[in-house]
Each structure stands twice: as C-alpha cells, then as structure tokens.
Amino acid sequence: MALLEVKNLKVHFKIEEGWVKAVDGISFIIELGETMGLVGESGCGKTTAAYAITQLLPPNGFIKGGHIFFKEPSRVTELRRKYDESLKGASSNARRKEIARVTKKLDPLRGEQRRLQEELGKLQQQRGRAPESTASPAALKKRLDDLATEAGGLEDRLSALTYSYDLLRISMRKDGSLDDYNEKIRKIRWTEISMIFQGAMNAFNPVFKVGDQIVEAIVLHKDVSDDEARERAKELFEFVGVGPDRIDNYPHEFSGGMKQRAMIALALALNPSFIIADEPTTALDVITQDRILVEIRRLQEQLNMAMMIITHDVSVVAEVSDNIAVMYAGLMMEVGKTTQVFKNTAHPYTAGLLGSFPSIKGKKKRLISIPGFPPDLVNPPSGCPFHPRCQYARQACQEGRPKGVEVEPGHISYCHYAKELWDELRRRE
Ligand SMILES: Nc1ncnc2c1ncn2[C@@H]1O[C@H](COP(=O)(O)OP(=O)(O)OP(=O)(O)O)[C@@H](O)[C@H]1O
Ligand SMILES: [Mg+2]
CATH class of the missing domain: 3.40.50.300 (P-loop containing nucleotide triphosphate hydrolases)
Known part of the structure; x- marks a missing residue:
C-alpha cells in the first residue's frame, strides 16, 4: 500500500x-x-x-x-484514480455534481444508521421488560452491519472525490x-511524519541538555510523565548507539556524529x-x-x-x-x-x-x-x-x-x- x-x-x-x-x-x-x-x-x-x-x-x-x-487506504486510492481518469478534462462542475450525487445517497443512510443505533440502544436498555419495538436486537445489528458496508462504500467515494x-x-x-x-x-x-533536518548539527538548542529536548518533544505530544519520557529517551539513545549516560550532556559536549545520532533519536521519539x-x-x-x-x-x-x-x-x-x-x-x-x-x-x-x-x-x-x-x-x-x-x-x-x-x-x-x-x-x- x-x-x-x-x-x-x-x-x-x-x-x-x-x-x-x-x-x-x-x-x-x-x-x-x-x-x-x-x-x-x-x-x-x-x-x-x-x-x-x-x-x-x-x-x-x-x-x-x-x-x-x-x-x-488503497481502496480509496483506486477510486480516486478512477474518478481522476473519468473526470479528466471535465469542468470542476462535473466533480461537484458527482460529490452532490454521492452525498445525496449517503445522507439517508447516515440518517437510518443513527435511527437504528438509537433503537438498538433502547432495546438493550429495556431488557427483561415488555419490548416496545417488534424488532429483535440481532436483526437490528445485522441491518446496521449492512448499512455500515453500504455507507462505507459511499464514504470512500466521497473521500476519493474530495481528496480527503x-x-x-x-x-x-x-x-x-x-x-x-x-x-x-x-x-x-x-x-x-518526522524529519531529520539538513544541518542537524545546529538543530539542538545549545542551552538545554540534549536529553531534556527529547523528553520535551515526547511529553508535548504524548500523554506520559516526565519520568516515562526520560526512560524512552534513554532507550532511544541506546538504540542509536549513544550511551544513555550522555542524556544529561549539552549539545556542545557531543561530537558531530553523536549529534546526528541524537537527531535521529529525536525523529524516532514518537514512533x-x-x-x-x-x-x-x-x-x-x-x-x-x-x-x-x-x-x-x-x-x-x-x-x-x-x-x-x-x-x-x-x-x-x-x-x-x-x-x-x-x-x-x-x-x-x-x-x-x-x-x-x-x-x-x-x-x-x-x-x-x-x-x-x-x-x-x-x-x-x-x-x-x-x-x-x-x-x-x-x-x-x-x-x-x-x-x-x-x-x-x-x-x-x-x-x-x-x-x-x-x-x-x-x-x-x-x-x-x-x-x-x-x-x-x-x-x-
Ligand atoms: N525561502 C526561500 N526563498 C526564496 N528562494 C528559496 C527559498 N528557499 C529555497 N529557495 C530556492 O529554491 C531552490 C531550491 O532550494 P532547496 O533548498 O529546496 O534545494 P536543495 O535541493 O535542498 O539544495 P541543497 O542540496 O543545497 O540542500 C533554490 O534555488 C533556492 O535558492
Ligand atoms: Mg537541501
């Protein structure tokens, strides 16, 4: 893919x-x-x-x-390419019309999905009591599955048409x-998507410890404590071949190769x-x-x-x-x-x-x-x-x-x- x-x-x-x-x-x-x-x-x-x-x-x-x-997803890519081919040379109006056509089909399905979902919820709540609805939960679930498949196909079309x-x-x-x-x-x-910058040598801020800069990047994007992030930074240092004990060094204490490795560690920090x-x-x-x-x-x-x-x-x-x-x-x-x-x-x-x-x-x-x-x-x-x-x-x-x-x-x-x-x-x- x-x-x-x-x-x-x-x-x-x-x-x-x-x-x-x-x-x-x-x-x-x-x-x-x-x-x-x-x-x-x-x-x-x-x-x-x-x-x-x-x-x-x-x-x-x-x-x-x-x-x-x-x-x-590859199924959307396929649809997108088909649309691009069939709409080639057509005015942007043709694409807009197609979007409207697909949306018109999709909207009632979404409506029905919502309605059935509510009905199913109610049925599940009144278990044991006399049912208001004649539908069985199993039948409703089956219908919802079918609807999801049908709506999914249309959602894919819409994604392909709108380049989402x-x-x-x-x-x-x-x-x-x-x-x-x-x-x-x-x-x-x-x-x-992460990036190792050209001239990584200067990418670290000289006044902060290298490890702290990696910890900060992790804590900023992930719901983890400072200690957990520090552990992760140490693991990353080890992975790229810099001794974890160097985590408290400042950038100027690193050689060029070490800075480059630390930059790779930073790029890897969030998987x-x-x-x-x-x-x-x-x-x-x-x-x-x-x-x-x-x-x-x-x-x-x-x-x-x-x-x-x-x-x-x-x-x-x-x-x-x-x-x-x-x-x-x-x-x-x-x-x-x-x-x-x-x-x-x-x-x-x-x-x-x-x-x-x-x-x-x-x-x-x-x-x-x-x-x-x-x-x-x-x-x-x-x-x-x-x-x-x-x-x-x-x-x-x-x-x-x-x-x-x-x-x-x-x-x-x-x-x-x-x-x-x-x-x-x-x-x-
Ligand atoms: N901010 C900018 N304003 C004006 N021109 C720019 C700017 N940034 C890059 N350029 C120009 O765009 C072109 C492409 O630059 P780019 O940095 O993408 O090249 P590169 O292939 O990465 O080169 P190198 O191998 O030297 O890093 C160059 O002519 C460059 O002078
Ligand atoms: Mg360049």
Missing part, C-alpha cells in the same frame, strides 16, 4: 525578482516500509519538497498545485500558503511511520558517515519504517534506498527501483550524475562531470530544463516539457528521447 503519494506538486517562492520555481510539478510514491532516495544537485528543490510534505515552508513559500496523499487524504487540502489557504498551525497537521507532524532525512550524513567524516548509514539500515530492518533520504551523494542512496527519484531544477528526471536506475539508467542527467561519482565497488570508469551549472529557477530554460547541459539535446527538448515514459515496469524517465537513449546506452554496455 502506498504510504505517501506526491502528485504533480508545485512549490514556488516569492522574491523581489519574481517567483523561484523551486518545485515545479514532481510526482513519486513511497510504499509502506520502503526507503526512497531523493537525489539531485544543490538547489534543485529537494529540501523544498520535504518542507511541503512536513508543511514547514517559510512564509514566502506557496503551493502552486498538486497533492500530497498520506496514509490513504490530501495533506494540502487540510491546511492550504486560498493563496497557496500553508497553515502550519493547523490542528490536524500538527497531530500528523512528528507523530506520523512515526515515515521519516524524511535531509542530508543525514553530509556534514560527517567518511567513517562516521558509514556508521550512520549502518544505523539507518538497522532502523529500516527493525522498525520497518518508511523513509525518504535526501542527498546529493548517489553512493548514499545506493546503499540504503529501495527506490530513487532524481530531481533537476524543480522537476523529476528519473524515478525507479535503485537497481533499475543504476543499471539501466534512462536519463542523460542521471547518467551524468552517476558518472560524476566514483563507484566504490563497480569497475573503474572515467569520471565525466556534467558541464555547466544548474539554471536560475526564476527564469528556467524552456522545455526540458536540462537541455542546455545535455549532450543529447535536440530541437524538441527546448519546446515541450517531457512527459514520463515508462521504460520498464516502475521505471520512469522524463526525457523526450527516453526510448532512444535507452537503446543507445544499452548498446554501449
């Missing part, structure tokens, strides 16, 4: 010169218990995508379109800004089902980096937690991700299983990105870096934003924005010439 489905998400920042199109229509899916690596050069919009999901965008960040479906599992629908204001104080979102953030780790290893030396990656793998195995790991270091994703999404200039370039993207690369940008990183285990090859620089996102290039740097670019690449091409099951390349490139790269192997 999909845990998270990001669909055509657009996030732009308002600045004096205009709008920075930081995320300009990206889509991906993360399944329960899976890890996805989000990679791409600096400034391509990775952190912005994460902030849209956790709804922590700065005040000049606006949602310009798209959806973020979280924990939507869309986090953006819950908290987005008319102008596209997010109300990050929204009660529902606050319940989800940290308890369901979220999904963690976004933004460059969890970038600021660390190679040995500590490796240890943190081992830790992350252990988390995946023991807690079966879904993760999104953001990094510009493809060797990190290769080690810990089931899937990879490659971003460039606010857009997706390639999405697929890690093995597919590494072995059967189907986008020139990914090929360049992989070429610019030395392979540790694979055979030695000459490093080719991608010439040029990522574009200005206020005035991005027309068509495919990668075309000015792409050695395969042709006329068409300057025109339309590439649509996703499924080059093999679950492996999508957003390149006009994905199929040709695919053949070309396979030929060279």
